[in-house]
Amino acid sequence: MASNSSNFQVIGILMLSCFILFVGVSSAAKTPLKVGFYKHSCPPAEAIVQKYVNKFVSRNPGLAAGLIRLHFHDCFVRGCDGSVLLDGPNSEKESIPNRRSLRGFEVIDAAKAELESRCPGIVSCADIVAFAARDSACKVGKIDYDVPSGRRDGRVSLINEPLQNLPPPFFNATALRDNFARKGLSLDEMVTLSGAHSIGISHCSSFSSRIYPTQDPTLDPDYAAFLKKICPPPAVNATVDPTANLDSITPNRLDNNYYMGLKANRGLLTSDQVLLSSPLTSKMVVYNAKYGNVWAKKFAAAMVHMGTIEVLTGKQGEIRKNCRVVN
Ligand code: HEM
Ligand SMILES: *[C@@H]1O[C@H](CO)[C@@H](O)[C@H](O)[C@H]1NC(C)=O
Ligand SMILES: *[C@@H]1O[C@H](CO)[C@@H](O)[C@H](O)[C@H]1NC(C)=O
Numbered sequence: 001m002a003s004n005s006s007n008f009q010v011i012g013i014l015m016l017s018c019f020i021l022f023v024g025v026s027s028a029a030k031t032p033l034k035v036g037f038y039k040h041s042c043p044p045a046e047a048i049v050q051k052y053v054n055k056f057v058s059r060n061p062g063l064a065a066g067l068i069r070l071h072f073h074d075c076f077v078r079g080c081d082g083s084v085l086l087d088g089p090n091s092e093k094e095s096i097p098n099r100r101s102l103r104g105f106e107v108i109d110a111a112k113a114e115l116e117s118r119c120p121g122i123v124s125c126a127d128i129v130a131f132a133a134r135d136s137a138c139k140v141g142k143i144d145y146d147v148p149s150g151r152r153d154g155r156v157s158l159i160n161e162p163l164q165n166l167p168p169p170f171f172n173a174t175a176l177r178d179n180f181a182r183k184g185l186s187l188d189e190m191v192t193l194s195g196a197h198s199i200g201i202s203h204c205s206s207f208s209s210r211i212y213p214t215q216d217p218t219l220d221p222d223y224a225a226f227l228k229k230i231c232p233p234p235a236v237n238a239t240v241d242p243t244a245n246l247d248s249i250t251p252n253r254l255d256n257n258y259y260m261g262l263k264a265n266r267g268l269l270t271s272d273q274v275l276l277s278s279p280l281t282s283k284m285v286v287y288n289a290k291y292g293n294v295w296a297k298k299f300a301a302a303m304v305h306m307g308t309i310e311v312l313t314g315k316q317g318e319i320r321k322n323c324r325v326v327n
Contacts, residue, residue, distance in 0.1 A: 037148070037149040037150040041119065042123055045119065046147075052110045056104075057107075063103060064254070065136075066102065067129075073098060077162050078154055078157075079312065080310070080311050081151065081317060084098065086324060090158065091159060093157070095159050098162055100241070109323060124151050125323035134147045137300070143300055153320045176271055183309050192288065196254070196299075198253065199253065202243060202269060204230065208234050212228075248268075256291075258272075259289035
């Protein structure tokens with residue numbers, strides 16, 4: 001892929017704030033999306049999103065994790081169409097994987113509000129999510145990449161679809177591989193993108209089966225003891241669900257320490273630790289732990305690829321005025 005020189009002005013601005021730029025991320029499948037899609041229709045689009053991400057994440061670093069996860073949960077359910085943002089009693093937001101744990105919606109809303117006042121009806125919510133994920137990776141990991149854009153927003157969001165499409169935390173490596181393969185992502189991309197668990201948190205309910213009633217033998221005993229102090233034994237009508245950092249080494253830094261944690265048997269979720277224990281993926285874990293710069297480049301490329309899943313373009317869908325409701 002030849003770098004499109006006409007995009008360099010936009011990129012230059014981003015580069016100043018992030019220092020590192022990976023050019024030539026090219027593993028993305030054929031896609032009608034285009035880097036710099038808003039260059040003429042709304043020149044400040046990407047800078048506006050970045051401004052709000054920087055502002056909110058400076059105040060609350062956890063929002064970077066929230067925004068990266070938001071893009072994943074958007075793309076794996078009906079493609080990257082902003083369906084995860086729609087409000088409603090039966091929308092994706094209310095599903096088990098999403099309710100009480102997705103965060104960052106206020107960042108998308110703030111960016112959208114300014115975009116609607118500057119360029120009404122131009123910038124899709126799905127693209128805002130993709131930009132915000134990139135800007136988050138940039139801010140907390142110095143991982144920067146061009147985001148092809150031109151996604152359009154969907155009009156459907158169904159509560160049962162996240163559970164049918166998103167991998168649960170108890171999946172083994174083959175099940176994870178098959179889940180990602182259904183979205184067109186490779187085994188290596190699955191392992192690479194799991195590195196997003198280098199930031200953010202998980203509720204106890206997502207991993208307490210590893211410590212109660214019996215302790216998962218693949219869990220480091222000291223780490224298990226630490227987790228038991230945080231998490232109460234599961235109760236039928238539990239009202240509290242505390243959280244633990246997904247990466248116990250550098251919880252607010254997007255880096256390859258996640259893979260070091262796996263090597264120390266400190267992967268928090270079953271779906272994390274199986275990447276080391278399965279012969280299918282263990283070599284990839286060891287490699288990513290060793291070569292952080294290569295992992296960072298693969299992560300950028302895999303994020304771009306994930307961002308192309310089943311996108312709506314052209315005259316499909318719509319450009320929502322408010323990311324929480326269809327027009
Ligand atoms: C490989 C399969 C994956 C599984 C089974 C999985 C599962 C989970 C679970 C259970 C949580 C914690 C939710 C909670 O209890 O609060 C979580 C958090 C998170 N996931 Fe994943 N995930 C996977 C892949 C990904 C991918 C591909 C990304 C993004 C590229 C991602 C980004 C995140 C982030 C950033 C968090 C922290 C969110 C926050 O702090 O708000 N995950 N994931
Ligand atoms: C992985 O999980 C699948 C589905 O739950 C199961 O059929 C399979 O036997 C498991 N594989 C291993 C290696 O445990
Ligand atoms: C849990 O809550 C339900 C509904 O409020 C109630 O009927 C049930 O008795 C409770 N179970 C326990 C074990 O407290």
